[in-house]
Amino acid sequence: MTLRPLYARLDGAHIEETPFRADDGLRLGLTRVRPGVREDRPAVLLLHGHTASSDMFLLPETRNMVEVLLDDGYEPWLLDWRGSCRLPWNETGRRYTYDDVALYDIPAAVRHIRREIGGRPLFAVAHCIGALSLSMSMAAGLVPGLAGVVAQGVFLTPKLAGRTSLKMTMAGELLRSRFDHIPVDFRKVGFWSRYTPLFALASRGADCPDPTCQILCNSAWGVGASLYVHDNLHDTTHDRLAQLLGPAPLWILPHLRRVALARSMVRWHQNDDRYRALPENALDHADRIDCPVLLISGSENGMWLDSQKLCYQVLTARQPQLDVRYTEIPGYGHLDAFIGRGAALDVFGHILEFLDEHR
Structure with a gap:
């Protein structure tokens, strides 16, 4: 398997792709970004959301998360876990659940980074399903000793709108018999494909004429949610959404539905001893x-609603000894908190302030 190259352009930095496998042997992607001069910096592990990739932290058309971390004295590490669109596992190969991400992908990456950086602090900044899976890894005690965690969009207490949960159930029961995944690039599937009705449904009431934007911003792969505030995207980012987000596998929906119904990150494999560590x-x-x-969410999060506010309330009540904070970003949705054209000004400062306090 060949890992698709990153779309990054970073002046003066060295991008090192690491041959890396998860604990179950699956080939993943792990990228280290060093400044021009080698320094002993705190490390930051960046975890993308499902069907996205490490590219979401490296957008060349905006001031991106990796650039901001480098300028502030950190060494970014980017994990492309098995849900990355740089990898083939969403469309071909073995199927998985988020149990596999929490048990096999994230702990292996943390161990590898620690072998490379020695005793330097290691932080994690995670988005969406990357943050959900990280919460399970942490609750299992598989990644102890992190210097701090920033979770964007959702963490331990996922909360979906009722209509989203209903459509997720319908998609899981009705569509899985016909499709393995829902694509986002209409140019690849073509007008006469079996996916055309899905794109047509996503276009209903949409303000944007682009089919990829419709199925992401107006529909979130058919579940009726919104992944970003449209006006927050740079024109170049908008035009290459099909590069930044890949097909959504429908066979993952049962686990996601169970998580949403429980309003907690729960294990899928109940009777498989391989997952007893979770x-x-x-x-x-x-x-x-x-x-x-640090829990972060946009005030207009159309995917996970006020999950982060709920998580803050639950954790402060149940775990008063825990240092947990909540920051809401006005005018932002979900994914645009990282890929928005103004994210460096409106969002990243909150992340850096938290990291600097604990470095």
């Missing part, structure tokens, strides 16, 4: 979280 319910083991946590 708790059945991550929220019940939140006392294993041993580092400060």
